[in-house]
Structures are given as C-alpha cells and as structure tokens.
Amino acid sequence: MPDWMDDLLSSLPSEPQPEGLPFLVRARLVAERRRERWSRLARQVVLLGAAALGAWLVAPYLPGLEGVVPQVSVEALREWTGMLLSSPAAALRMVLDGVVGWAFGVEEHLGPALILALVLIAVPALSAAAGLVRDVQKREEGLA
C-alpha cells in the first residue's frame, strides 16, 4: 500500500541535464565510430595480408596439388547423402575421417608450408563468410 514516503519519493526534485550533455555524448559517439572504422579497416588489412601471404606460399605447390585434391564422384556423393538422412552421426564421422585423412595426406606429400598457406587463406575466407552471413541476418531483421 503506498504511504506518504511513496508520495514524497515520486515527487523528488530532479536536476535538469547539463545543456551540453547531448553534444558531449555525440562527440564521444563520433570518436567511437571513428575507432570502430579504423579497427575494421585494420582487421581487413591483416586478413587480406594473410590471404596474400597464403596465396604466395601456396603458389609453388599448385602444380602438385592435383594429387591431393579429394576425388568425389556423383555416386559417392549420392551414397553419402543417403547416409546423412538415415544416420547423420555416421555421415559426419565419415566426413571427419575423410578430412583427417586428407589433411595427413597433404602434410605427408606437400609439407607444413602448404598447411600454413591453407590456414592463411582459410581464416580470411571464413571471416568473410561469417561477415556475409551476419549482413544477411541483419538485412532480414531490418526488413522484418
């Protein structure tokens, strides 16, 4: 039940905001947005640099890569799709086995420099893909 104290607390005097406060807030926001832009730019430069370095490292190995590119036939893909529908865990395990085997094959045949190069290319590629997904989600939310 409200009492006299509730009544007083609801009527407490309040100070008006200092006149320049919204301007100060906006100034800090401008600085924050500038920092965000620089940070984004720096991240893009680093990722592009990594991709370029990866491409430079992988270039000498390109002629030999044919031997380690996994051969996927339409029949095998169909079989795997069927397995995915009937037993997703087994299908995932099969893919993981294949990836691990392929990674070992790459390492054995072409050495750690190529692994490093692939990582350097994969990280920016994954980052770009994640950015794309995020943008699409935001756009969908904006249109919702």
Place this chain on the structure above:
Amino acid sequence: MIPDDGGLPGPARSQARSPRSGRAEEFDRLVGDHTPRLYRLVRRFASDRSEAEALVQETWLRAWRAFAEVDASRPLFPWLARIATNAARDSWRKRSPLSFADLGEQAETLEDDLVGPEPSRERGELLDRLALGVRQLRPEYRLVIALRYDAGFSYKETAKALSIPVNTVRTHLRRAKSALRSWLEVEDARLDG
C-alpha cells in the same frame, strides 16, 4: 513520474534500429530524445553531477555497441536503464566498496513508521532534504529508488533491469524507505535543536 512509453512508437523505432544507412544519424536522434530522462534517472543514483554525466556518456556508448543486436519491438528506455545501472555498478565495483555513507544498515532494524512528517513542514524543503537523504543511501538502494520512482518501473521491471529477484527489490525498497524515515527524523531533530 514519467510514463514508460518506450520513447518512440514501434515502427519509428524499427526504422531507427535498422542496420541500414543512416543508423548513426537515427541513433544520434535517440540521444537527443532520451538523454534528459536518462540523466534524471542516473542523477538519482550517481553520487554527484560529474559521475552522472560520465555514466550517461558510458551508457550511450555501450548502447551504440549493442544497438544492432537489440530487439526493435521492445521499448528502448528499459534497455537504456539496464545499461545505465550496469555501468554504474561496474564503476562502483572498481572503487572502494566503503566509499559511500551506509545509511541503510543503520535503519534496518527500525520499524516502519506510518505517520507522516509534520503537516506544517514545507513540502519543497522536505523534498529537498529527502533527495539529500537518498544520496546517502547504499548504492543498491539508490538504484532501486531511481528505477521505481524516477523511471516509474514496476517491481518486475526494476528486478529485470537490475538482474535481481523481485523480492530483493521489495526488500531494498522497504529498507531504503525505513532508512529515509530515520534520516528525516534525525534531520528534524538537528534542525529543531
């Protein structure tokens, strides 16, 4: 008490929070619209004016960083209030926990006094003194009072903004009011004496 209208109607807020171009301009407009109310809220629990200004700025910075992820269908002000109270608690946590006057503990054992102040007492003077008393309260009591009486939040909204149970909100309020009653009594005695 200010009604909790959320600041903007739903569609306008949806546009304001769209991640498309113009987001920064729309956000700046929200700053202009909501800063007076936000400042009034923050000033109630901040220890002084400069802390209130710093907290308002920090609140808007945090709001900007999270702006894209906010649910546009919900009212904006409760979200801002939550950010502001979190910013205040973060700031207080960094300082010495004994840097405030502990008026609340002194009055916890006092029974609630249902008799109001003397009718002859000037209301404006009384309110000024009460506002001073609120500033002497423990920080968590100040937060609850600010959200309940300045922002006009319900117990549930206050609890949500502070991430505490509703019963804790009730307890904080009861103790805060008890402390303020004793504060007024002490002040009365001091002035009369």
